[in-house]
Amino acid sequence: MADIILHQFYGSSASLRVRIALNLKGIAHGQVAWNLKKKEQKSEEYLKMNPQGFVPAIEREGKPILSQSLAIIEWLEETYPEPALLPKDIDERARVRAIAYAIACDTTPLLAGRIMRTLEVDLGADHDAQTKWFRMWVNDCFSALETQMNSNPATGKFCHGDTPTMGDLCIAAQVVSNERFGVDLAPYPTISRIFDNCMALQAFEKALPKNQPDAV
């Protein structure tokens, strides 16, 4: 058994962030799939491990479960510092975290399966209304990030400098997730460029949903 087991779902944006982080840091790990479409993350077995019923989670022999993708990524960063996913400088770390949280707090959670289902079932949102909802929040976020990044000399090949950081993990995972509802990236040349630079790296490519064993 590997020292680290990643519990995940191929199509989950938060799982994708962690898969990229593990790949970038070159951390050998096992992988267990929980099919969100079959609500396996709400099974008794999974909830015993992670009461929130969300993927991803990290299991380690005889140690507490780690949950929440960003908490896992901070833990990976503190446990396996190289290559770094956060800059050393305190102000720069704040910039990268703010980019990550603009996506991981203010955007991706609004678009989760549980939210889209509630919009449909409780509020009668049809496919068009769901599409509008999805695109609106992504566009709100990406417009702001585009402005923040394209005018800032700290932006490089990636959102901060020329190596990928926690911010890029979140950007890449959101762009991949956009495929569900088709968000036009034309207004976001900086985000598009960063995404292309991410996808040129094997760590990102290998982490894509389609390249997971549980992909259907």
Added chain:
Amino acid sequence: MADIILHQFYGSSASLRVRIALNLKGIAHGQVAWNLKKKEQKSEEYLKMNPQGFVPAIEREGKPILSQSLAIIEWLEETYPEPALLPKDIDERARVRAIAYAIACDTTPLLAGRIMRTLEVDLGADHDAQTKWFRMWVNDCFSALETQMNSNPATGKFCHGDTPTMGDLCIAAQVVSNERFGVDLAPYPTISRIFDNCMALQAFEKALPKNQPDAV
């Protein structure tokens, strides 16, 4: 002019988290209010500072603006390490961050003013439907956190040990925000106890919405 200016709104949950952190660390600061009810955070003047158009943000003379409440709190923690808002141990830090993110990523953003307005205007959600939405996501989160915390010996007077951490800032801010739609805390004795312990501290009490100069 103070070295640190907090741009905030008295009723914002994310602003409350940062006000508590500043108070706990005893950091002198100025405070500027932007009235979210008048959409002042979307004014040209504010957007020039923070293109995301969200509060809080921190302004410092000649240095970049800091945005995103959790990025600000991590920055405060790295800049003013005492008293610590994160444990020293890497596993324990991950636990605290996971508690914080369960609220700050997966819950609070679903309940923001912009979301509630969109539910009402685009999807015709009346007050009852909005109440159901609000309570559902808070209850989902609090049920899981209650299970995670009440069975874990790491939980103390606060969510992790006997001094407040980043997790408690998020718990307290969410409980305060619950007043908007009335969430029953009876099923959550651990969360209720932690909230009471938070509110017994002047740093939390002073940070409450009603105690801000911009409160109406």
